[in-house]
Amino acid sequence: MIDVLAHSAAPEDDEEEYEEELPAWSLPKTAADRIGIDNPLPERVDKKWALGGATGKGVKVCILDSGVEFGHPLVGELAGAVAITLDEEGDPVAEEDTEGDLCGHGTACAGVVRAIAPEAEIYSVRVLGAGFSGSGPVLLAGLRWAVSQGYDVVNMSLSTTKRQFGEVLHELADNAYFRGTMLVASAHNMPVESYPWRFSSVLSVGSHEEDDPLLYYANPDPPVEFFARGVDVEVAWIGGETITATGNSFATPCISAITALVLSKHPGLTPFQVKTVLYLTSANVGGSR
Amino acid sequence: MTDGAGRFESAVAAGVLASEEQFARLLRSIVEVARAIFGAKASSVFLFDAEADELVFAAVAGDEEQHLVGRRMPSSTGIAGWVLSSRTPLVLDDVQKDPRHARDVAESTGYVPKGMMAVPLLDEEEVLGVLQVLDRPQRSRFSLQEMELLGLFASQAAIALSLLGSARRARKALEGAGDAAVVAKLAAAVESLEGDKRESAATLISDLARVLRS
Numbered sequence: 372m373i374d375v376l377a378h379s380a381a382p383e384d385d386e387e388e389y390e391e392e393l394p395a396w397s398l399p400k401t402a403a404d405r406i407g408i409d410n411p412l413p414e415r416v417d418k419k420w421a422l423g424g425a426t427g428k429g430v431k432v433c434i435l436d437s438g439v440e441f442g443h444p445l446v447g448e449l450a451g452a453v454a455i456t457l458d459e460e461g462d463p464v465a466e467e468d469t470e471g472d473l474c475g476h477g478t479a480c481a482g483v484v485r486a487i488a489p490e491a492e493i494y495s496v497r498v499l500g501a502g503f504s505g506s507g508p509v510l511l512a513g514l515r516w517a518v519s520q521g522y523d524v525v526n527m528s529l530s531t532t533k534r535q536f537g538e539v540l541h542e543l544a545d546n547a548y549f550r551g552t553m554l555v556a557s558a559h560n561m562p563v564e565s566y567p568w569r570f571s572s573v574l575s576v577g578s579h580e581e582d583d584p585l586l587y588y589a590n591p592d593p594p595v596e597f598f599a600r601g602v603d604v605e606v607a608w609i610g611g612e613t614i615t616a617t618g619n620s621f622a623t624p625c626i627s628a629i630t631a632l633v634l635s636k637h638p639g640l641t642p643f644q645v646k647t648v649l650y651l652t653s654a655n656v657g658g659s660r
Numbered sequence: 661m662t663d664g665a666g667r668f669e670s671a672v673a674a675g676v677l678a679s680e681e682q683f684a685r686l687l688r689s690i691v692e693v694a695r696a697i698f699g700a701k702a703s704s705v706f707l708f709d710a711e712a713d714e715l716v717f718a719a720v721a722g723d724e725e726q727h728l729v730g731r732r733m734p735s736s737t738g739i740a741g742w743v744l745s746s747r748t749p750l751v752l753d754d755v756q757k758d759p760r761h762a763r764d765v766a767e768s769t770g771y772v773p774k775g776m777m778a779v780p781l782l783d784e785e786e787v788l789g790v791l792q793v794l795d796r797p798q799r800s801r802f803s804l805q806e807m808e809l810l811g812l813f814a815s816q817a818a819i820a821l822s823l824l825g826s827a828r829r830a831r832k833a834l835e836g837a838g839d840a841a842v843v844a845k846l847a848a849a850v851e852s853l854e855g856d857k858r859e860s861a862a863t864l865i866s867d868l869a870r871v872l873r874s
Contacts, residue, residue: 437742473736474738474739474741474742475739475742475758476742476746476750499736499742499745499746500736500741500742500745506745528746528748529745529746529747529748530746530747530748531747532747532782532784532785532786532787533785534785557748559747559748560748560749560807560808560811561749561779561780561782561811561812561814561815562811562812562815563747563782563784563815564784564785565747578804578807580803580804602802602803602804603753603802608757608758609758610757610758612757612758613754613757614752614753614754614755614757614758615752615753615754616750616751616752616753617750617751617752617802617807618748618749618750618751618807619748620746620748620750
């Protein structure tokens with residue numbers, strides 16, 4: 372059993388946990404020569420450059436959800452699975468997950484990722500299914516756990532409407548962004564305020580109605596930033612089955628998987644660069660359909 | 661009891677503040693409208709009981725499932741539990757293929773839907789429950805317009821439930837033995853007076869309020 376942040380609600384703990392060095396607040400004139408960065412992006416970024424031939428190999432994708440069914444034919448092997456629960460004191464702990472998926476939703480998301488990025492390493496962090504009352508703290512602890520593990524992509528096909536969690540989620544999302552973890556979050560399908568998809572440090576995803584899993588659009592009118600396939604999608608479900616499902620929940624893992632493709636072909640891109648690449652390769656911006 | 665007192669008490673008990681009967685009528689209306697909007701075979705609503713951490717089967721529009729009203733299940737059970745916890749709507753077809761879902765539903769209803777739309781009832785940051793619409797006709801592909809309609813209707817239903825829920829809680833407080841109940845009884849007594857007596861009582865209460873504030 373691993374103690375994952377007994378004090379998950381306190382934002383200041385982030386600094387202790389990540390042991391961040393003090394940020395460079397300024398740049399002396401003499402130091403400018405020492406911080407040269409090779410531009411990883413070519414003059415013209417297109418889909419072929421971005422993800423052509425990529426399989427997601429070597430990229431760690433975390434499904435933060437209801438768990439993932441072990442051995443589902445459309446998901447295959449998991450690289451790891453933990454379940455976040457609350458202990459007797461109400462503190463969150465992460466334990467190896469032995470139950471798999473309690474609903475089907477996490478399996479569906481994992482299957483979408485596997486179909487697009489077949490060689491990605493898929494990890495499951497279960498934050499739903501252990502009762503509603505602890506779901507907020509468990510979600511926060513699960514995200515904190517996922518970010519601390521250094522996954523390249525974290526798929527969050529869920530959100531919370533609780534404002535009390537918004538601030539901590541914001542900090543976690545920013546931490547992920549600066550640590551190089553791309554948080555991909557499902558936009559809400561309803562006219563409500565919810566988090567973390569509204570934060571600019573995450574990739575937020577809504578649905579389009581077309582069938583192509585590699586077709587995505589950039590939204591000129593955020594906060595939803597990208598649209599991907601999310602209507603009548605055949606997805607993996609518990610019991611080794613498949614069902615047909617609709618919702619931004621299923622568009623989100625499309626973008627997670629596409630991000631994995633980009634990162635497997637171009638390791639080391641930062642979330643800022645990944646977002647730029649997705650934007651430049653969107654079908655309505657300059658990508659080829 | 662004078663007419664005045666009767667008026668006040670009935671206002672407190674059943675008029676201004678919602679009665680259980682009104683609450684049940686609203687729930688039935690929500691599921692019936694949801695079923696009609698989508699031309700679905702059935703619709704049901706689960707309310708979240710935070711104290712027990714359970715979902716309560718609160719109303720159903722359909723043929724044979726009325727006996728289920730009042731049934732409870734853990735808040736994390738199945739698709740409704742996921743929708744509640746994740747606060748995210750979900751539209752699924754071929755749900756019979758989900759063995760756990762099919763078993764749970766079949767044991768309790770004898771009816772397993774083919775398709776299901778499930779949407780959280782969200783009143784701002786609070787989630788009040790889950791609305792389900794079962795077996796809408798499979799005319800064509802599901803559209804995002806339908807999803808939007810589902811979300812909009814669920815939001816309206818949640819606002820109505822929230823308003824009625826507040827009134828329901830207020831009525832319970834007034835009927836109980838707490839401070840609110842004492843004040844309600846005092847108000848009812850003043851309401852029952854006439855003429856000078858009523859004026860004197862009002863003056864007395866105003867003076868009392870002034871003393872309490874000072």
